Amino acid sequence: MQDPKNSVKNRVMFYFAILFVLFTILALKLVWIQIINSAEYQHKALNQRVSKFIVNSERGIIYDNTGRKLAVSLPAKTVVALPDNIIKAEKTATELAALLDQDYKTIYRRITSEAAAIFLQRKIDEKLYQKIKAKNLEGITFTEESKRYYPEGELASHIVGFTGIDNNGLNGIELSYNNHLNGRAGKMIVERDAEGRTIPNGIREAVPGRDGYNVHLTIDSVIQYMAEKELENAESKFEFSGGSVIVMDSSTGDVLALANTPSYNPNKFGKYSEKNWRNRAVNDVFEPASTFKIITAASALEEGVITENDILTDPGHIYVENQKINCWSSLGHGSQTFAEVVKHSCNPGFVEVGLKMDKKTFYSYIKAFGFGEQTGIRLPAEAKGIIPDYKDIGPVELATFSFGHGISVTPIQLASAVSAVANGGKLMRPRLVKEVDTGVGSKNIKNEPQVLRRVISQTTADKTKELLKQVVKNGTGTKAAIKGYQIGGKTGTAKHYNDDLYNSSFIGIVPAENRDLVVLTILYDIEGETYYGSQTAAPVFKNLTENILNYLNVKPEPGNDFNYQETEKELKVPDLINSNILTAESNLRELGFNVKIIGDGKSVADQLPSPETSTNYNSTIWLFTEQELKAETLIPVPDFRGLKLEQAKKIAARKGLELILDGQGKVIGQSIYPGSRVKSSRKINLKLR
Known part of the structure; x- marks a missing residue:
């Protein structure tokens, strides 16, 4: 049989051990809070008594090149529900569903949630604001935001673009210059007591924001x-x-x-x-x-x-x-x-x-x-x-x-x-x-x-x-x-x-x-x-x-005819074969021709049109430094049909084509179909009658 004294002693030791463990845990917890993790708890305590307020910045204005405003920011009301202050939720949801054109169940679910405040509809127009305000609904209030407005409506809409509900650009200049237009929001920090009152000598800090930059377009x-x-x-x-x-x-x-x-x-x-x-x-x-x-x-x-x-x-x-x-x-x-x-x-x-x-x-x-x-x-x-x-x-x-x-x-x-x-x-x-x-x-x-x-x-x-x-x-x-x-x-x-x-x-x-x-x-x-x-x-x-x-007040000039006149002047192409290529080019330009050199040689091996051909003033003479380059040149075949012999010869000479003639009078047929592209060495048979 166990001694009663030992039994009491054991129970005392057991409870003492429990108290010792609890004390040790409490002491360690205090060390953790007061020493090791003190910064975090100080921060949490500060957050409980400090309130932060966002100060919205103004989005920049978009102007045309005359100073006309194409995009501006205007104040707009946002509908806010305070669920804790709403007494008759069913009636309030019914009223708001009709005014905001939203589903009753959605409105009811949102205004009866546990959130402190909920945005019901942002940036409503003045007319709707007045209608809701007139209802004087308990727990429904308003906050002011900035709304983008385009005074000219559809004018230049594809250039200016538009913004979303958060005033961020979604299209046009609003999007591509969003970083310039958007600005930067400011911040106000105020220390309050347990009842939410501002502490007179408490913490106060203001972080200034920056309004968006104004953008000036070239558009008139x-x-x-x-x-x-x-x-x-x-x-x-x-x-x-x-x-x-x-x-x-x-x-x-x-x-x-x-x-x-x-x-x-x-x-x-x-x-x-x-x-x-x-x-x-x-x-x-x-x-x-x-x-x-x-x-x-x-x-x-x-x-x-x-x-x-x-x-x-x-x-x-x-x-x-x-x-x-x-x-x-x-x-x-x-x-x-x-x-x-x-x-x-x-x-x-x-x-x-x-x-x-x-x-x-x-x-x-x-x-x-x-x-x-x-x-x-x-x-x-x-x-x-x-x-x-x-x-x-x-x-x-x-x-x-x-x-x-x-x-x-x-x-x-x-x-x-x-x-x-x-x-x-x-x-x-x-x-x-x-x-x-x-x-x-x-x-x-x-x-x-x-x-x-x-x-x-x-x-x-x-x-x-x-x-x-x-x-x-x-x-x-x-x-x-x-x-x-x-x-x-x-x-x-x-x-x-x-x-x-x-x-x-x-x-x-x-x-x-x-x-x-x-x-x-x-x-x-x-x-x-x-x-x-x-x-x-x-x-x-x-x-x-x-x-x-x-x-623009640009006055017309009576009788202001176009200056360009096509010239009818014709020149004969000189024989430049075997000439120095640079000398040949210089001579042709002095005579009034344009020159295109084909090849890298130093002398003229062939030319197009051929020597003694009559062609227009300032027309292009092709100089080839190798005969093979001319032989490989593809030339579209003209339509000779119906032309007189001399006309056909003149056109062929200008194009650099050689003709084989059969008969006299007008051309009634040709061996190569008009529009075909042939090498300049290819001969074309013409039948005349």
Whole structure:
């Protein structure tokens, strides 16, 4: 039997041991709190008595180039529920569901939650605010936030873009310049007692915020309005899915207007399809068609493979590796100068010119003019365009490039490239933002005009512009002509591959005092009988340009005719075979010819046209340093049918073709079909009667 004394002693020792362990644990806990982890608990204690308040910053304003506000920030009320203060939840939910146009169950669930405060609907308009306020609902209050507002509504919506509910940019300049516009929120820290009262000598700290920077655009709101209005007018005349207009100052690259249809109101962007938000002038690509002939012409003139007086022939088609490429005129244009080829927009003529440039040269010009890469306009999702890889380009692809098929470009790329012709040969980076105003005491961020590179010479640019004036004067672009102004331009019509739809376009160079403007109009997916660029896009261009010139106060000059005159002067080609190549070139230029040297030799082995041939003043004479180079040169065969013998001989001599004649009178047949490309050594039989 256990001794009672030992039993008591054991129980005392057991309880003592428990107390010792508890004391040890408590002591260790105190050491942990007071010494080891003291900083964390000090921080928690501070947080219990310190309140932080966010001081929202003001988002920057977006201005056009005249100081008109395109985007501003206005105060707006946000509906806030305080669940602990709501007494009649069912009634409150019913009232709010009707006013906020939300589901009753959703509202009820939110206002009966355990949260201290809940946003029910943010940034409501003044009318709705007054309606809710008038209900005097217990536990429903309001807080003030900043709401983005676009005073001009749809005007320039594809440029300006819009923001989301948190005032962060989601599209346009609002997105691409979001870091500049957004600013930085401030912070206020205040120490309070247990009852929430501010402690007089407690902690107070203010971290200042920064309002967003103001952004100044190059856009002129008046010109922008005109551009959008002309697209709207076109919708009442033609059936098309959308359109784009760009107006650019070629001297600086400044975009004065960039319009698209369909459009949208950024104040209510959520009510529109995402298709309406799309900036087709920057995000989408299209086949430029004949408007690209401006690039082909400028490149060929710069390379010296052609001059405006060189004679080309068009039987209505041309063959390239057994592929027949037709002219828009089934009868063709016959024998014509390159100036007339441009004026008539003759595809076979441009194919011949494009193929005179070798693949490497033509491709390098296409890239130099900025196609196949982003322009750097700084708008979201800019497309690069589609240029086939160099290795995939053969003679047929090169031929179709010459008249704008087989490649895809963006409207902003095309406007920038033609601006390089308009300003004398310099490719400018398109400029949409002129300056970012960083506020008092800071240096503004200026976006100066930027020359990317020189692509052609001033001389070539001037020649190209004169050719384009003839297109408007009495070529395919006459519906774009404005009396008293020397406007040059080019039409374009591209058929969709799988549908009976067309993209029609016109791009023009417009003298406006000490600068040239480039105006591009595009109508996408036109259907119906009227679809040519000359019938649709050119009249849109004319109406818009007339309004712009009037607005800019650019006065017409009565009787202001175009300066370029095609020359009828003919010269005989001298015999230069075996001459020193440099001496031969110098002699030809003194006589008034243009010269293209083929080969790396030091003397002339052969020439084209042949000696004693009569050809136009300033036409191109090809000098070959090796006879094999001439023998391999492919020449399009003219249509000799119906010509008199002397006419046929003259054309053949100019082209460098040798004829075998059978009979007298007029040509009634030829051994090689017109439009075929043959080596210069190939002889052509003509039957005459």
